[in-house]
Amino acid sequence: MSHNCPVLRHRATCPRLGGVRGDGRLNHDLLPGEKGPQDACGVFGVWAPGEEVAKLTYFGLYALQHRGQESAGIAVSDGSKILVFKDMGLVSQVFDETSLGSLQGHMAVGHTRYSTTGASVWENAQPTFRATGHGSIALAHNGNLVNTVELAGLVTELPGGDRSPRHRVAATNDTDLVTALLAGQTAEDGTPLTVEQAAPLVLPRVKGAFSFVFMDEGTLYAARDPQGVRPLVLGRLERGWVAASETAALDIVGASFVREIEPGEMIAVDEAGLRASRFAEAKPRGCVFEYVYLARPDTTIAGRNVHLSRVEMGRRLAAEAPADADLVIPTPESGTPAAIGYAEASGIPYGSGLVKNSYVGRTFIQPSQTIRQLGIRLKLNPLKEVIHGKRLVVVDDSIVRGNTQRALVRMLREAGAAEVHVRISSPPIKWPCFFGIDFATRAELVANGLSVEEIGTSLGADSLAYISLDGMIEATTIAKPDLCRACFDGEYPMELPDEELLGKDLLESRKNQDTGARSDADGVTSLLAGPGAADALRRP
Secondary structure: OOOOOHHHHHHHOOOEEOOEEOOOOOOOOOOOOOOOOEOOOEEEEEEOOOOOHHHHHHHHHHHOHHHOOOEEEEEEEOOOOEEEEEEEOOHHHHOOHHHHHOOOOOEEEEEEEOOOOOOOOHHHOOOEEEEOOOOEEEEEEEOOEOOHHHHHHHHHOOOOHHHOOOOOOOOOOHHHHHHHHHHHOEOOOOOEOOHHHHHHHHHHHOOEOOEEEEEOOOOEEEEEOOOOOOOOEEEEEOOEEEEEOOHHHHHHOOOEEEEEOOOOEEEEEEOOEEEEEEOOOOOOOEEOHHHHHHOOOOOEEOOEEHHHHHHHHHHHHHHHOOOOOOEEEEOOOOOHHHHHHHHHHHOOOEOOOEEEOOOOOOOOOOOOHHHHHHHHHHOEEEOHHHHOOOEEEEEEOOOOOOHHHHHHHHHHHHOOOOEEEEEEOOOOOOOOOOOOOEOOOHHHOHHHHOOHHHHHHHHOOOEEEEOOHHHHHHHHOOOHHHEEOHHHHOOOOOOOOOHHHOOOOHHHHHHOOOOOOOEOOOOOEHHHOOOHHHHHHOOO
16 A cells, blocks of 8 residues: 555645644754754664564664654555555654554564655655555665766656656655666566566666665565665564664664675565675775764674774874863763763763753744753753863764854853863864765855864864864774765765755755756756755855
């Protein structure tokens, strides 16, 4: 059953503000309106006859909630049909016992989304769904593609083109294009191909970062891009298999870790067992920012525990940028492991100088002017008795615009801190990410326009220092050539298309134009290209 079923059509028309339900919560931005580095998405897939796969998927997504808080969805197959249930909001808001009880089957895929291509609206929630010549397909995607325009052109070349209801793209994200391509492949004689037959033809044409978990009525699939930019792991249940973005999601459902799904590899699981195939040569370039910020600290990536990496980043930061201080405190919670490492290596006591209110998140109630001026105190409040008169080292994981750190320094001084020395466990972010992290545009990144000393002055800190690029990479224990570090050094792991063919809102511009708009030589609407990448790359 597709997302056009009556239940889902009703949920699609729920009131929402800016594409997000009014009761949406959970956002780790500390200042209202101050967007930090937004996460990639989380994907989960399970094949487990005899198990409550919808509930397993729910709890798997619950473990991956940090990777996306805009929408959530689960698709379940009972062998004859696929039912998709998705909505805007957190996993715990979208699903309840009744909705999960309606999702009966032996196989499921799930998704929790932060939008990196396409607006945050219900139509772009995942898993995406398509009818195929043999049944249907549901697909969940973590990452972001860089050849969206090319893929849109390939969809128009499918039999029947985008005039066919099966191929028409209602969503405005790159994921729906891939789903349409997998659903619409045919043999030379016009016979529809199965999803498993179509995948080796489609996946090599997809460029960018992708960890896909998808299924037809009978088989669960998982595939990872040749660079392996985003994580994807395989786990074993007593009576089945699991694929997930992070090992933490395996832990929560009681699955044992088997291995990582290799870059350029696709696995398939059905009643015949598990089989693996390769659609591209592996050229590993895993995202180093997963170790810095994105992944849960209890996750392991490429054999390296994330928490241990972050603690080691703190140790190296202490060696590279010492400070004469009385207390090391983190910016909760992302700065905590690095602060622990900094304290261990420096010999300066570690303390909790800030209390985080975990239950105040995204809100659509505008604060009064008085509360707005307090800003960061909605999320963090200083322990005055701990920090008064102290020289502080404040450890955070990254700086994007600097507004959050600026407000934090001011708050600590107002609470009586004698000195505030800011230490950052990643290098200055100077370049945009096109592979699943939605940073600010290049012009907005504070490290582009100012030196480190100037940034420290703008924050009001007594000193500011970042870890070195090599120090951060060494803390992961992964070889430098095997990591994507483009947001720090501008060296992208693959060739990017022209600036005008990149950007988050590419497909919005196409959808919002008259369908009779002029097309280029490839048959792709010339209005497809948006301004996103040009803005992102523009220097201040």
